Amino acid sequence: MRRMSAGEPRNNRIQRAVVQLILDRGLGPGAPLPTEAELMEDLGVSRNSVREALKALQALDIVEIRHGYGTYVGQASLTPLVDGLTFRTLTRHADDPGALAEILQVREVLEEGLIRRVATTVTEAELDRLEAVVTRMELAGRAGRPFPELDHQFHELLYVSLGNALVPQLLGAFWTVFRRVAGARGWTADPAPDVTVRRHRDIVTALRARDAAGAQQAMAVHFRGIEARAVRGSWGVG
Amino acid sequence: MRRMSAGEPRNNRIQRAVVQLILDRGLGPGAPLPTEAELMEDLGVSRNSVREALKALQALDIVEIRHGYGTYVGQASLTPLVDGLTFRTLTRHADDPGALAEILQVREVLEEGLIRRVATTVTEAELDRLEAVVTRMELAGRAGRPFPELDHQFHELLYVSLGNALVPQLLGAFWTVFRRVAGARGWTADPAPDVTVRRHRDIVTALRARDAAGAQQAMAVHFRGIEARAVRGSWGVG
DNA sequence: CGCAGGACGTAGGACGTCGTATCTCCTCAC
DNA sequence: GTGAGGAGATACGACGTCCTACGTCCTGCG
Incomplete structure (x- = not known):
């Protein structure tokens, strides 16, 4: 400060x-x-x-x-945070996955904690909309098209029932930073769309069963996938 | 965006x-x-x-x-986030506790999720330092002096073992926003210092026992206290 | 009555000038 | 020889004025 x-x-x-x-x-x-x-x-x-x-x-x-x-x-959005974090990540440790991992960890902790709360607040209508998004992911995946926007939409839709306007903005900011930095690094690979689709569906399924622990677990698994992708990408193995 | x-x-x-x-x-x-x-x-x-x-x-x-x-x-700190969130909170719902509650919820979810991880990473040396901070809180409390800075320091120290530089900055940002908005609203009351001290000590105790669930529970209780204070403050009852 | 073109208001951008803060280095006293 | 003080260089801070680009709204022509 x-x-x-x-x-x-x-x-x-x-x-x-x-x-x-x-x-x-x-x-x-x-x-x-x-x-x-x-x-x-x-x-x-x-x-x-x-x-x-x-x-x-x-x-x-x-x-x-x-x-x-x-x-x-103005809207007092989190755009400054996006710009600042993007710059920070890009400038510090230029080719070190650590900076991105930090952002990912924060997202992970946030989403794992939030999903538990969502399990008790989400409505059936919202679950239907989430399901629809996953279906569209599936279609896009089969057509061989990447679906970053649908992914973003899913995670944003997930938390509307909390009635907390800050949450989706914050997660959106982290998501955007992650995407931008990943893009600047070149590794735009969105591998194994079917796996991604399945993991998203698992989350919806657990939520529909009002299974907070299961939803959290599904989210954790989802993030393991993202982490693996990030590390692999930075190593240029993928 | x-x-x-x-x-x-x-x-x-x-x-x-x-x-x-x-x-x-x-x-x-x-x-x-x-x-x-x-x-x-x-x-x-x-x-x-x-x-x-x-x-x-x-x-x-x-x-x-x-x-x-x-x-x-520059340092690419989270100062812009602090300024933006402060403005946003001050301008939207001018006398509605909702805006502050949103920030508090994010902090809560973050800290509750992080403390679990800390339980497995924190070192004995760090626990000693945390204990020392709590002791200083106790002294300040008995002397009738408020100790916002020690509170901040405690929460910052708590997460160093994660090796994630973003976490303390992010929490610090939320903390600062909360404090600033609360100050602008007039309710600077820091009631019942002995209770606050006890809750912090409970966290350290649980961590020392490597009790992740207990630490998370203690953190949750801690936040219940902050929430109650915030709501009371905004209603002008306190 | 409808619409095209222009007047007007407002921000974008540029140039030149002076003021002020900070650092460097030289000088001079000791 | 050494160190404190000051002159000068460097670089940002602020101001005034001009012209341009963009949008709106009104007016006048068809």
Whole structure:
């Protein structure tokens, strides 16, 4: 933790002022902010300074800038986390699987813990939708097409019953980082689609039986598969 | 996921170019970057554009700007996540405990899952250090002083044996967000220090016995306490 | 009445200038 | 010879102004 949003430098002051403005006025995502001209007048700074501050806030997805239209309150998504983690993983240990393994472990712990809770909250309708996704995976697999998007969708759908908006975003962020780094490393192999399909189906089956321990176990097995793939990929054996 | 690091706009192009430069040259945290003047020449853009791009990357802790000295590769910490989550929590549901509860649930799931693994990896030396922290908590509690920093330290120390650098940073981020939002809400109450101390000690005791299930249970109890505190605080009953 | 084109507002980008912080290295006193 | 202090170089911080690109909305023509 360095400074940020607690800084004495001029520019950070502007950032905090904009954030404070949003908070004070109770603005929600998508609400319009004052124009750059208004901000430079209200804060008594130049337009360049305003723009630099807005750019920084844009990088944090706290504001959204639309060219020729205006500045708006952002979605405060986890995009910054994705960018930061991707960079971090790519830059540290350039060809060491360790950095990716760390992300994978966090995902694993999260999903294994969450799936237990899901077993008691998931609805039959959601299970049907999950089943449908798995079926589509199966079709894609038989057609020889990879299905990263379906995989993502599955894991996102899995946790809606928790009513926790942060969970799918966080998992989505880790998923995206993993995918991006894997892509940058070249090993895009999505091997053995039938195995992947089966493991996803096992999870749905356990959930349908309201078997928390079984679901957790199925999820653990699923992650063993991903881990094996990652390690193999980094070693260039696959 | 919006755009960011995949954009066609001029400025994002500059950001990506800087990141690419770091990646290509294999620069690590603390390594010096070209000066703004060099960047504006290499990329064929104005200094303002360079500065806006660097400001954005600074917000992501991908670069670090030192006034009068130069620009350096940043630590790629989770500071952006802290800022983003704090903003998100403060802006959405302004006086609803739900947003904080989401963060708490993620922390809970993470720590409960991690503590099981720790039970098999933690060393005696680490347990001694944890014990020492708890003792200091006890002393602070008896003196009537709150000990948020010791609490943080305890949870950070807990997971070093996993060898996963991401875990403590992630938990630290959630912890900081929680604390900051709680502070902004006014309910700084840290009630019943003796109970908190006992719960921490229970965790250490279970770990010392290599009792994974017991440690997880102790952690769960610990979080029940935090949750109760949070809800009470937001209702203004405490 | 409908739609195409232009006026207007707003952000994107560039250039030049001055201010300020930090480091380096030289000088001078001891 | 050594170390403290200051001059200068280097690099970021901030400002003002201009022009361009983009979107919206209104107006006027068909």
